[in-house]
Every structure is written in C-alpha cells, then in structure tokens.
Amino acid sequence: MRDWLKDVWRPGKLSRESIRPVNLRYIHIRSVHKIGISVITMKIYFCGSIRGGRQDAEIYERLIDKLQTYGEVLTEHVGSKDVEKNEIDVSDEYIHDRDVRWLEESDVVVAEVTQTSIGVGYEIGRAVAMGKKILCLYRPSPDKRLSAMISGAHNGTTFVVKNYTEEEAEQIFKDFLT
C-alpha cells in the first residue's frame, strides 16, 4: 500500500458505512505529494457513562458506529462491552490523563447524557473550558430529569442539547457535524 494511503485507510474500519464521503469541512489537506493527498479527518470525543452505570452501553456502541462515518472516534472504548475489564490494568490517573489529552485533540464532543455520570459531566465541563463544540444527547423519560448544568448550558450553536430517540440520531449528527 502506498504510504500516503496509510494515513487515510484505517484497517478494520472499512465498511459500506465508513466509505461514505467523510465531512469535507473537517478535512484539512496536510500535504500534497506527487502520488496523492494525505488527509486528517474530524476527531470526535464521545462521552458515555462507565462507572456511572452501563445500562446504555449498546446505545453508545450504535451511536459510535454512526459517528465513525463522520470521522475518528477517539473514545471508541466507551461503547465496548468489555470496557471495564479492559481498563482494569491501567490506573485511574492514566485514564484521566489520556482522556483529557484526547479531549484537547478533539474537534468536537458528543455526549450521551441520559445515564448520569460524574465522569461525563467532568468531561463536558473541561470541554466547555477548552472552547470545544459540544452536542449532548438525552432520551427523556418520566422518571428522569436532566441536570440544569447541562440543559441550562444549551446555546444552540457551540453547546447543543437535544432530546432524542435513537432513530433521530442519524439526522441530528448530520445537522451538527456537517
């Protein structure tokens, strides 16, 4: 495989979905060689509850799959069934520092905030301080109420809070990420 193509081609990530054209607004041309163009795609930081409770883990996995058609999801592990097992060998300090680094690297943050999580709240707060563009997704139910610190931060542009059903996620991502 040509060297320039290695930057674009992520083995294991290719599917009918992922070869849909990625969002051109977020592609920066890094270098133009005689043999081709090397590109960087949008980096997405996905937040979802882990120690706060894993009842929505399968929803996270499906949302991450959709997000991967727009760019690279840095926190793909959040949707993995084995996340707690896989993160057991690393220290909390390692997890924190790695995630803050990814947050800094990200172009956009997407948080599923239905299941309350201190970690997700912390990530959103840090992302606001970093000036990131943030989308929070919430599935309303009669027994729950979203924190005012999230719903009250909605400004319609850089901090967007959306009540949603899973069927609506695709369109919401399209509107927010393109």
Ligand SMILES: O=c1[nH]c(=O)n([C@H]2C[C@H](O)[C@@H](COP(=O)(O)O)O2)cc1CO
């Ligand atoms: O093992 C982990 N790995 C990890 O990446 N996180 C990050 C990503 C999630 O968006 C968020 C979840 O926080 P919490 O575990 O407090 O629910 O924190 C959190 C943990 C455990 O707290």
